[in-house]
Amino acid sequence: MSRIFYVISLLWGYLLFGQHTVTGIVYGSQQQPLEGAHIHLSDQSVNAQKDGTFQFRNVPQGKHKVFVTYVGYLRKDTLIVVTQAQDLVLRLQKDPVVLQEVAVKGNPISNKGLVVEAKVKTVELQRNAARSLAEVLVEIPGVSILRTGSTIAKPVIQGLHSSRVPVVVNGIRSEDQQWGVDHAPNFDSNTAGKISVIKGAGALQYGGDAIGGLILIEPHVFAKDTLSGSAVVSLHSNGRGGAVNAAIHRGNFCDWAWNVQTGMKYFGDRETPDYVLSNSGSREYSFSGDVKHIGKKVVWGAAASFYQSQMAILTASHIGNVTDLYYAITSGQPYFVGDFGYGISNPKQEVRHMRGKLFLNYTLSDSESWNTQYEMQYNQRFEYDIRRGQARNTPSLDLTLTTHTVLSDYKKQTEKAVFKAGVMGQYQHNEASPDTGIRPLIPTYEKVDFGLYGVYQYAIAPKWTAEAGIRYDFSQMMAQKFYLKSRWNERNYSPQFDHFIVGDAGTQWNTRPEFLFHNLSASAGIRWNANAAWDFLLSLGRAVRNPNPSELFSDGLHHATGMIELGDLNLKQEKALKTALEINYRSTPFTLTATPYMNRIQDFMYLRPVGFETTIRGAFPVWEYQRTDALLLGLDWNAQVRWNTHWSYGVMGAMVYAQDQTTDTPIIDIPPLNFTQHIQFEYPQWHGLTTQLRCLWMTQQHRYPNTNIDASIVVDNQLVPVTVDVSTPPPGYVLWDWNAAITWVAKNKSEWVMGLGVQNIGNTRYRNYLNRQRFFADEMGRNIQVQLRYNF
Structure with a gap:
């Protein structure tokens, strides 16, 4: 082939x-x-x-x-x-x-902090213009995807995700109900100038709770007095849709610079090799812009962005009772398969996310700078269930999250040292609408956060650089929630939390839970540049993460996942201690990066299936937030060899060993061992021709806990006891992809780039262990992509 x-x-x-x-x-x-x-x-x-x-x-x-x-x-x-x-x-x-x-003497110091960091190549960003942020990030070793069907994807870094992996956009963390496993980051990757993944707890500037890692998204930076832009059209066969994106950028001209970008993605139902995934279309719309004034010492400006998405959820994944779930798992086929269509019906998600930002950067001297920024974020999330009558157009979950953030940072850099310090303040208000007619999954709450950090980096010798940092965070959360008295007693909340009760509402308690957290995080690292080929980075980080609103307060059916989720007021802060060693080797034909790591997490919080619960809608699986002590050991690696000016080969992979140290059993939902290989041919003389063949080998996950559930299903009007297997991972699989691109340069130096790609060349039938809907349907089949990009 x-x-x-x-x-x-x-x-x-x-x-x-x-x-x-x-x-x-x-x-x-x-x-x-x-x-x-x-x-x-x-x-x-x-x-x-x-x-x-x-x-x-x-x-x-x-x-x-x-x-x-x-x-x-x-x-x-x-x-x-x-x-x-x-x-x-x-x-x-x-x-x-x-x-x-x-008048500075001594050893040089790098702007780069001593953190384990990997970047997405610009060519990969451009090639994946129609894909989600998570799908772009899998180009980095150690990054996987947690999916909900074919439309919703969020990144997993070294086995961890959601609240443990903050997304920082242009210096400020994105606040978009990131606690949900089915809540994808509300961001269009086309707006990014650079995307980096920091694996570990070392980036204290952005928070002390990045137990899994941090995704850092930075804006485009352009040269002085330049006007440039791009327009992209990307068409896909699977989903019979595509994406369009346009951007224009003005570099520093008369002390002013600005950027404008807009984009749209539009897809119909996706298809497996054998059938249509009915109700799996998606829509995304984005706009962003910024303007800044560049003075000799002061740079100030404003930025704004808007993102909207509508994601269909597979009809066949919305079960009505335990019998449906049992037959969905055992039959291997969706219970409903319709014709291809572009319509999006219930169940579905709709999200809107808006950001507005003001910033000021002040250069105090040649070695000192100070910057401050304020940002407001407004996030609306609507989740729709299959409902009848007048309620069919009313969302089952209606959340509005408003976040105000102020950051101020100071930096002093000399030839031998870098010192950074800063302060952060944040206020959040989450409104859970009562107009849905359904008990909200999470309640209305307010949250106040305050943080201080300091990081010092020092070149202690010509080949040695050390760094240490510390951060303090204060957080206060105040919620308003009605608990069914039966649930309150079932969870054994009396008498420990009786002081939260402020009123009696018949069958419910009116409560005002309030939590205070004081956290101390720290990091340290040392880099040894042994010679021109070898360098080593040893990093140690302590991170502390507070339980999020979902982990504390979840109490009901999560309609997007078809599960009843139960939080726990007894949950405590997660405390993680992570050690990582990054080994880099660079020579003319060969490069290698390997990162072994160990992450010990005390009071690790996770969702675990515990049984079924019968409601007026039917019987649904119940997943409960629990805590344990966890140990994660892993290795990420990436090797590249260039045989000559035309041919190169690369292989990357990741493995994670995750163990529940309390029960001495594996931890659920951990990515299996995986390898990605590629062979690439380049011929610059032929208009920059590049073509690449890739192979992904995802092994079967053999380390998983037994969470099977005993239940009774209806067979011939009789209740028959069965075991519902929600534990066993699907078999491993191998996928082949191919892509190619060529470039035409016009006389005015603008360029046209044409790309062609095929994903899943063999139209392989498979299921992914990290897809929450793996019980109901196969993954997408073959996809042919054509892309045309115009750069000027």
Whole structure:
């Protein structure tokens, strides 16, 4: 099969010629990468990435002037002759005038904190324009996807997800009811300039509760006095839909810069190899913009964004009783399969998320800066059940979350050290509408948060850098909730929580629960740059996470998942201690990154199936929040080898061993061992032709707890005892993908990029252990994608 795709690649590029790729890295006088260095090649320009690297594509053959500038360094000019792909190493020298003013001596210090971090490549962001944030992040080792059907996806980092993996957008955490396993991040990945994953608790600047890791989304940064933009159309065969996106950016012109972006995704029902996934369409709409004024010392501005989605939930996943669930699991086929359609009916989710931000950055001196920002977020979530009569258009869950956040950070950087400190204040109000006619899953509540942090990084020797940080967080949550007296007694809340009761409402208690939390988090790390090829990073982090509203207060049917979820007022803070060692090797043909880690979590909170409960709607599985002590051991790895200028090979993988130390059993919903391999062919002379064949091998998860449920089902009007197997993971599977892209450069230096891709080439039938709807239907079948991008 790989031979077929190689022939296709050759035919695609037969008529293309004359363009090359120029890559390189910019170093300072002490061999430190210079992030943000400005590189000009003829009439093109780019900024160096965090690791100092840069890339120019579609460079014509011939002579080209190259010059590099960076604040505090002398400009470097050179001349290159391009006849094939080139890799440049550019070293800048300190400006002696600046040296006299600052008078700093010692070892260099990196802007990059000592955290285990991985970035999504720009080419992967562009290729996955129609995909969700979670689907983009799986390009990083150790990141998996927790799915609810084919439309809802959220990222899993080293076995952990949801509230343990905050998403930080442009410096401020996204607050969008992230506690739900079926609540995808409310973000369009097309608006991101750069996406990074920080694995662990080291990023104290953004919070002390990132037990699993942190997703850091940063905006586009553009060179001075440039006007650029892009337009993208992406079409998909599976779902018979696609996405469109357009953006325009203005760099610093007359001290002003601005960005505008808008996009839409529209899909109908997805399909497995054998049948239509009835009611699995989706809609997404996004808009974002920002403007800023750039002065000599002060940068100030405003930003706003809007995101709206409508996600259908598979009709066959909405069971009415335990008999339906039993037959859904044992039959292997959905109970309802209709014709393909674009309509979205109940059950479904609708979400709107709006953000408005003001920011001010002030440069105090050449080595000191201070910035502050305020942001308001407004999130509305509606979840619709299959209801009859007048209630059919009324949501079963109606939540409105308003968040106000203020951040202020100070940074001082010298040649040898970096010190950062900051303060955060946040107020939240969640309104659970009573107009649904159904007891809300979580109640109305208010929450106040306050945090302080400090981080110090120091170059203790030419090849050694150390970092330490500490953070304090205060949190207060005040809720308003009615408990059925029967549920209150069933949960054994008396007499411990009787002081929350403020009124008697017949069969219910009117309560005002209030919780106070004081948390102390810390991190430490040390990096050893052994030589030009090897470097090592040892990091240690302590993170503390408060129980979220769902874990404390859930009390009823979660309509999107078809489960009754029960919280527990007895839950305490999770306390995690994580140790990780990042090993990096870089040489001309070969690179390797391996990260073994250990994460001990005290009072780990998780959902566990415990039985069934009969309601007026029927019998539903009951999942209960419980706590235990957990141990997670794992390894992520990524290796790349470049055989020559055209061919390269890569393999990455991840494994997680997760054990409940209280019961000495495996922990539920942990990703199995997985490997991803790819072989890539590049021919820059053929208009930057790249083509890649990928293979994902997902093994079967053999470590899982026994959570099977004994129940009785109706057979021939008789109740028959059965065991409902909700434990056994599905078999492993192998998926093949292929993609290719070519680029045409116009005379005005604008470019057209055409891409073609096929996912699940073999139309393989499979089910995913981390899909909450794996009991009801197979995963999506083959998908053919065509993408056209115009950059100017």
